[in-house]
Amino acid sequence: xxxxxxxxxxxxxxVRQPWTTCxxxxxxxxxxxxxxxxxxxxxLLHSSQRLDTAALRDPLIxxxxxxxxxxTGAVIGVARLTACHQDPEGAPLCSPWALxxxxxxxxxxxxxxxxxxxxxxxxxxxxxxxxxxxxVQLQLPHLRPPVS
Numbered sequence: 014x015x016x017x018x019x020x021x022x023x024x025x026x027x028v029r030q031p032w033t034t035c036x037x038x039x040x041x042x043x044x045x046x047x048x049x050x051x052x053x054x055x056x057l058l059h060s061s062q063r064l065d066t067a068a069l070r071d072p073l074i075x076x077x078x079x080x081x082x083x084x085t086g087a088v089i090g091v092a093r094l095t096a097c098h099q100d101p102e103g104a105p106l107c108s109p110w111a112l113x114x115x116x117x118x119x120x121x122x123x124x125x126x127x128x129x130x131x132x133x134x135x136x137x138x139x140x141x142x143x144x145x146x147x148x149v150q151l152q153l154p155h156l157r158p159p160v161s
Contacts, residue, residue, distance in 0.1 A: 022158035025057035027134030033060040037090035037125040045115035087129035
């Protein structure tokens with residue numbers, strides 16, 4: 014039986030700026046997505062080419078990104094996906110970042126890269142190339158697959 018590729022322990026997610034920067038700062042611990050996700054583990058945080066300019070006017074976002082750049086089209090950090098849930102209809106939202114009726118990806122251990130790594134992204138969770146994972150590990154050498 015063949016061993017899985019070395020990068021099977023990690024996925025990537027593409028998020029528009031300024032939301033990506035809000036995640037890598039550690040403030041935004043919820044990412045809203047329409048479908049639920051069953052996968053758990055490390056995610057490369059990829060900022061899309063598009064900027065959500067309307068979001069820049071939100072005071073919560075403005076405070077969070079103050080002093081940070083908004084690189085696009087690049088992997089700018091990592092976070093660990095620990096859970097996915099949907100708040101019950103009518104219940105209080107789990108976070109100021111959560112949207113009603115969305116699936117909430119719960120993120121922890123966010124870390125920014127010192128240097129963004131240009132990369133093409135994809136919709137939904139995607140598998141990064143081994144080369145991209147290795148480039149991230151040059152900046153975050155402690156980022157390794159879990160020991161089985």
